[in-house]
Amino acid sequence: MYRYDEFDAKFVKERVNQFKGQIARRISGELTEEEFKPLRLMNGLYLQLHAYMLRVAIPYGTLSGGQMRMLAHIARTYDRGYGHFTTRQNIQYNWPKLEDIPKALDDLASVEMHAIQTSGNCIRNVSTDHFAGASADEVADPRVYAEILRQWSTIHPEFTFLPRKFKICVIGSETDRAAMRMHDIGLLLKRNETGEIGFAVYVGGGLGRTPMISKLVNDFVSENDLIAYCEAILRVYNMYGRRDNKYKARIKILVHETGLDDLKKDIEEEFERIKDGVLSLPEESIRAIETYFADPDFEDLSKSDAAFEQRVASDRAFAVFAERNLHAHKKTGYASLTISLKPVGAPPGDATDKQMDVMADLAEKYAFDELRISHEQNVVLPHVKLADVPAIYDALVEAKLHSPNAGFITDMIVCPGLDYCALANARSIPVAQRLSERFENIERQKDIGELKLKISGCINACGHHHVGHIGILGVDKKGEELYQITLGGSGDENASVGKITGRGFSSDEIVDAIETVVDTYLDVRETPTEAFIETYRRVGDKPFKQALYS
Amino acid sequence: MKVISANHLHGGHVVFWSKQENWVTSIFEAEVFESGNAFDEAFAKAGLSEKGDIVGVYELDVRLEGTKPVPLKIRERIRVDGPSVPYGEGVVLNRFYAA
Numbered sequence: 001m002y003r004y005d006e007f008d009a010k011f012v013k014e015r016v017n018q019f020k021g022q023i024a025r026r027i028s029g030e031l032t033e034e035e036f037k038p039l040r041l042m043n044g045l046y047l048q049l050h051a052y053m054l055r056v057a058i059p060y061g062t063l064s065g066g067q068m069r070m071l072a073h074i075a076r077t078y079d080r081g082y083g084h085f086t087t088r089q090n091i092q093y094n095w096p097k098l099e100d101i102p103k104a105l106d107d108l109a110s111v112e113m114h115a116i117q118t119s120g121n122c123i124r125n126v127s128t129d130h131f132a133g134a135s136a137d138e139v140a141d142p143r144v145y146a147e148i149l150r151q152w153s154t155i156h157p158e159f160t161f162l163p164r165k166f167k168i169c170v171i172g173s174e175t176d177r178a179a180m181r182m183h184d185i186g187l188l189l190k191r192n193e194t195g196e197i198g199f200a201v202y203v204g205g206g207l208g209r210t211p212m213i214s215k216l217v218n219d220f221v222s223e224n225d226l227i228a229y230c231e232a233i234l235r236v237y238n239m240y241g242r243r244d245n246k247y248k249a250r251i252k253i254l255v256h257e258t259g260l261d262d263l264k265k266d267i268e269e270e271f272e273r274i275k276d277g278v279l280s281l282p283e284e285s286i287r288a289i290e291t292y293f294a295d296p297d298f299e300d301l302s303k304s305d306a307a308f309e310q311r312v313a314s315d316r317a318f319a320v321f322a323e324r325n326l327h328a329h330k331k332t333g334y335a336s337l338t339i340s341l342k343p344v345g346a347p348p349g350d351a352t353d354k355q356m357d358v359m360a361d362l363a364e365k366y367a368f369d370e371l372r373i374s375h376e377q378n379v380v381l382p383h384v385k386l387a388d389v390p391a392i393y394d395a396l397v398e399a400k401l402h403s404p405n406a407g408f409i410t411d412m413i414v415c416p417g418l419d420y421c422a423l424a425n426a427r428s429i430p431v432a433q434r435l436s437e438r439f440e441n442i443e444r445q446k447d448i449g450e451l452k453l454k455i456s457g458c459i460n461a462c463g464h465h466h467v468g469h470i471g472i473l474g475v476d477k478k479g480e481e482l483y484q485i486t487l488g489g490s491g492d493e494n495a496s497v498g499k500i501t502g503r504g505f506s507s508d509e510i511v512d513a514i515e516t517v518v519d520t521y522l523d524v525r526e527t528p529t530e531a532f533i534e535t536y537r538r539v540g541d542k543p544f545k546q547a548l549y550s
Numbered sequence: 551m552k553v554i555s556a557n558h559l560h561g562g563h564v565v566f567w568s569k570q571e572n573w574v575t576s577i578f579e580a581e582v583f584e585s586g587n588a589f590d591e592a593f594a595k596a597g598l599s600e601k602g603d604i605v606g607v608y609e610l611d612v613r614l615e616g617t618k619p620v621p622l623k624i625r626e627r628i629r630v631d632g633p634s635v636p637y638g639e640g641v642v643l644n645r646f647y648a649a
């Protein structure tokens with residue numbers, strides 16, 4: 001894992017002190033709310049419906065046991081004993097008090113964490129695959145480049161006041177587990193014909209009120225040109241991105257309005273101008289960052305483990321968990337283990353302080369002191385021995401963290417919605433809770449198979465509903481909640497934006513409507529292994545609309 | 551009918567303008583206005599608190615249920631009553647996707 005160097009530590013300390021001063025001046029009345037608001041937002045502090053909300057950055061979703069334990073401490077000491085993991089692989093606290101923020105930020109800084117650039121029109125937390133460094137299918141570990149991008153983009157003076165927020169995602173394998181194509185810049189690690197490492201660069205993806213899938217602007221940018229190329233894109237965006245209308249200010253609109261060819265020309269011209277200069281990444285710097293992400297000391301193990309197999313054979317619940325929540329690892333005898341934060345009837349993505357402590361302990365004891373936060377709002381132990389999975393599972397059962405539903409319909413992405421968010425039109429969490437109860441039976445979920453259900457409480461689409469196989473969008477109809485359904489979205493390597501089925505459904509109707517969609521799929525699928533999205537792509541929306549509206 | 555609401559600078563919590571011309575945390579104690587001069591005057595006075603410990607003064611429409619002012623919009627009802635779902639230790643976890 002990356003460790004702060006002197007510069008990082010000094011910068012975070014200075015920034016915390018600066019924000020402490022700003023908070024003190026706000027409390028004394030020296031700063032008005034109008035003056036203070038942009039300053040607090042730059043430090044991840046929002047004022048929501050009922051309270052402040054602090055969003056803490058978890059760079060590319062990677063953290064240590066000690067850092068997770070600090071997140072638990074923050075929840076316990078300055079909040080109400082829980083936190084909410086987000087689709088940007090960060091964590092949000094819903095109830096901190098303004099005067100406690102300086103102490104919380106000091107505590108976070110003590111474990112090399114902060115809340116900087118988790119809001120505002122700047123480059124946000126770079127996201128990546130939650131199985132990075134563990135998955136067998138990757139060209140290289142994308143976190144190396146995510147860290148380089150983090151260093152480059154942190155308080156980048158030119159990109160601190162962009163037309164709008166800016167999101168970058170880098171992945172290391174063709175299989176996209178991080179919704180890379182829905183980012184302002186998406187980077188896919190690859191090798192060229194001569195075996196050199198570089199990136200296919202995509203630009204202009206995004207969700208929100210105008211969902212768009214990014215477009216390829218360059219098929220191969222070499223690794224030492226990574227920063228120069230991104231800088232060129234950001235410069236073109238900063239110059240031409242619309243500042244007159246915040247709904248048209250994202251780079252996706254620029255791509256759409258300018259046209260890819262013209263924009264590409266501008267980017268390439270700027271790149272030609274600045275490449276081979278100070279922005280060229282020296283080989284030794286890349287290799288130095290790489291050492292932080294070197295493999296841990298894996299043991300040479302055999303493919304199967306007798307104790308693991310025996311538990312699978314004798315314990316049905318364990319077998320179901322192992323089948324769903326373990327992901328193939330590049331090293332024989334190891335797996336990546338998903339801890340689902342989607343139990344029946346609970347707010348998706350939430351964990352209590354005690355549960356965070358348990359996950360920290362498990363990381364330290366069994367997973368080389370490493371955890372990941374997935375954009376699907378789960379926690380991952382990236383490297384565990386198969387032999388240790390029974391003991392990990394038992395600890396998860398004790399902590400009520402053993403939901404065996406990774407990738408199933410109940411493993412939903414869900415934004416906080418109207419229960420917390422000041423921008424929301426409708427609640428998301430209660431809908432998710434009722435859906436998890438309706439589809440509680442695990443055999444039924446197995447029969448339904450892989451199904452991505454995503455819920456947003458407003459058109460800002462933090463719940464990624466546009467790329468849900470089934471998406472639910474909460475809207476406001478004369479002061480009451482209404483839910484639109486979209487079908488056929490996907491955030492993976494075959495990215496697509498879902499289509500609205502038709503009129504929306506009331507809160508009382510929405511769960512039945514989703515069940516109707518699922519039952520229709522079960523009726524029309526060709527074989528039990530044809531996934532929902534495959535069936536949808538084969539038959540279109542007609543049978544679903546008929547079932548919903550006739 | 552209307553009440554005047556805002557957030558408190560320190561805690562961020564929701565507050566209401568009362569008959570005593572101060573800010574209270576319970577909507578039961580909020581002054582309920584018919585639109586008109588009395589409301590305009592109170593709103594102007596309440597707005598001065600933004601120079602102190604109060605953030606984002608605004609008005610919201612309510613109806614009376616007994617003596618309780620109840621906001622007309624669901625957004626405001628949730629803002630007044632808190633999240634409609636349990637959270638943290640309040641979440642009951644006793645079902646785990648069994649067969």
Ligand code: SF4
Pocket residue numbers: 415416417418421422423424425456457458459460461462463
């Ligand atoms: S999608 Fe809307 S309601 Fe949900 S968190 Fe984002 S802004 Fe809030």
